[in-house]
Amino acid sequence: MLSLLGYDLALWLLKVNFLLSFLPSEKFNLVISMDYGLGIPGDGRCLFRSVVHGACLREGKPSPSESRQKELADELRAKVADEFIRRRADTEWFLEGDFDTYVIQMRQPHIWGGEPELLMASHVLQTPITVSMWDKSSGNLKIIAEYGQEYGKENPIRVLYHGYGHYDALKSAINSAESKLPFMGRKY
Template sequence: IPGDGSCLFRAVVQGSCLLKGMLTPSESLQKKLADELRDKVVDELIKRRKDTEWYLKDKFDRYICQMRKSYVWGGEPELLMASHVLKMPITVYMLEKKSSNLKIIAEYGQEYGTQNSICVLYHGYGHYDALKSNP
């Protein structure tokens, strides 16, 4: 996944496609789908404002305005909202340096089930990649 500010959205889109047995989208389609997911995620943040506003680092309206830009990094709030938009669980993994094993660092959307989770890998410095299957 390119590190273009949309890596979280691209990773979720790619993970969703892989989970559904679809081919990995082309670069241009992946970007289009990621931009569409970003818009839906921001709309979901607005819809759930009362539940989300308190944990955002910035003023809500400023945060929303920034998140609409395709080069702005997403994080935990966007992963949570993506699980609601897609109505699918999302599991975030990180590589343990000492053991080189993957460990779960966050799970979102568990109300949509615990099977068939979209799996993404967080590198710890603001970058996400898709994982092909549940590790």
């Protein structure tokens, strides 16, 4: 019951955060501007939806319909779970709790993904993925994480992290995003 209550509370907070995102952020100081995001639904698949949407943009393909995006997100989720298993020796130590339980739960469509899933998605797609977040003080997007650099650094899939556990796809390449990583101090 506690996990269901936690899930319901988290879902409610996500919905409230989404609705508040349409209000001026400087007034409420709770959310970031939606100017760069595409409005990916917060249905537990947002990370996977954002990555597959970004992959389509990266390849010059049209944006997938919402139903196709959901299908592709679920396919990517399954491949990411399989990638954890393939890379168990390399990944088990940084996952919270029991590895097998984690992977079983990650296969469920309502379970949120995070940094480990972004790393595995970069391996599944053999593509770099960058995660940006709105920096309120500078008024720009800042790159806060980069995955899959071994697959190149050019033309990564770009994902926006809103905070509060929600990911979105970036509308296009953003030139004002600067890397927060010390060895990657260049503009994109």
